[in-house]
Amino acid sequence: SQQGEEDPQALSIQEGENATMNCSYKTSINNLQWYRQNSGRGLVHLILIRSNEREKHSGRLRVTLDTSKKSSSLLITASRAADTASYFCASTLNYGGSQGNLIFGKGTKLSVKP
Amino acid sequence: GAGVSQSPSNKVTEKGKDVELRCDPISGHTALYWYRQSLGQGLEFLIYFQGNSAPDKSGLPSDRFSAERTGGSVSTLTIQRTQQEDSAVYLCASSLGPSGVGTQYFGPGTRLTVL
Numbered sequence: 029s030q031q032g033e034e035d036p037q038a039l040s041i042q043e044g045e046n047a048t049m050n051c052s053y054k055t056s057i058n059n060l061q062w063y064r065q066n067s068g069r070g071l072v073h074l075i076l077i078r079s080n081e082r083e084k085h086s087g088r089l090r091v092t093l094d095t096s097k098k099s100s101s102l103l104i105t106a107s108r109a110a111d112t113a114s115y116f117c118a119s120t121l122n123y124g125g126s127q128g129n130l131i132f133g134k135g136t137k138l139s140v141k142p
Numbered sequence: 143g144a145g146v147s148q149s150p151s152n153k154v155t156e157k158g159k160d161v162e163l164r165c166d167p168i169s170g171h172t173a174l175y176w177y178r179q180s181l182g183q184g185l186e187f188l189i190y191f192q193g194n195s196a197p198d199k200s201g202l203p204s205d206r207f208s209a210e211r212t213g214g215s216v217s218t219l220t221i222q223r224t225q226q227e228d229s230a231v232y233l234c235a236s237s238l239g240p241s242g243v244g245t246q247y248f249g250p251g252t253r254l255t256v257l
Contacts, residue, residue, distance in 0.1 A: 061245065070250040071233065116185065129175055129201070130235075130246055132185035 034117055034133040042141050047104045049136040051117030052097075058120040060093060061130065062102050064113045071116065074102070109142045144168070146249035148234050154255045155224055163219045163252045167236030174217050175237075175246060176209060180230035188232075191217060224256045 034051050041047055053060070059078045063071040077084045077093045077100065084091045090103040104111055114137050118130035147166045155161050167174050176188040187201045191211040202208070206224075211217040221228055231253050235246040 063248070069231065069253075071235075071248040073245050073247060076245050118185075128173065128237075129187040129190050130177070130185075131187070132177075134184050 034115070034136045036136060037134065038137045038139070040139040040141065041107055043107060043109055045107055045140075047107050047111070047138055047140070049102045049115050049117075049138070051100045051102070051133055053100075053117075053119050053131075053133075054098065055121060057095075058128075060091075060100050060117060060119045062089075062091060062100075063116045063118060065116065065135070066113045074115075104138075107138075107140045109140050112138060112140045114138070146234055146236055146247055148232075148249040148252050150252060151250060152253045152255075154257065156257050157226060158223055160220065160222045161224055161254065163221075163232050163254070165217045165219070165234030165236075165249060167215060167217070167234070168247055169215075171236035171238050171247075172214065173237045173239065173246075174211060175235045176217070176219050177233045177235065178230040179233060179251075183230075185233075188219070221254075224254075226256050229254055229256045 057079055059076055061076045062074040064074055065071050075084055075086050075089055075091050077091050088105045093100045114135045116132050116135045118132045120128050146168055149164045153161055172193055174191040177185055179185045189196050189201055189209050193214050194211050206222045209219045231251040233248055233251045235248045237244045237246045
C-alpha cells in the first residue's frame, strides 16, 4: 500500500506563480525525499529532508516537514514552463527491519503554462 | 560522474518469453534497489541489494521474478515467462549507504512491453 499521498493530483498554474504540493504519510519515517519525473521515465532527486529537520531550501524549492501531522510540502517559487512534470514524495520507514526502500505517493502532475 | 544506467531502454517481448534487464549503479554505491512503475500500481518496490546480498525478496511480485547482483556492482532483473501484466517501466536506483539513509539516485528506466 502507498505510504504517501500527494495532493493535489494535478495542478495547473501560469509561469511565474508559485506551486505548492502536499504529501501525507502514515507511519514513522527516517527521511522524506521529493522527486521529479518527466514523461514517465527516470526520477530526478530534488531534495531530502530528515525526520529531525523542519524545513529545507534548494534554489527555488522549499520543503517543509511536520512529523506531528505526518505531512510534507514542496513549494516551487517563480515557476517556469520547464517545471512541468510529475512530482512524487517518497519516504523510508523508521523501523529495524526496514530495507530502506522508498515508498512512493501517487504523485502530483504539475503543468506550468507559459 | 556517471549516473545510474539501465539497459535496454525499451524492450518489447512476446508473452511467455524471458527477459533480462540490466542496471549499472553509480560507482561505489553499495545499495541498489529495483522498482517498477505501472499505470495501475504506481511506483512499487521490488528488491533491495546491499552489496551482493538481497536479504528480503518478498517485494518481488511472483516467483517468475528474480534478481542478482555480482561484484557489488551490476544487477540484472530477470522475468521468466512474461505476462502482459508485467508491462511497466522498471527503475533501478542506487545509494551510497545502506538502509535508505541517503539519497537514492535513479536510472532512466527500462520500458517493458509484453504483447
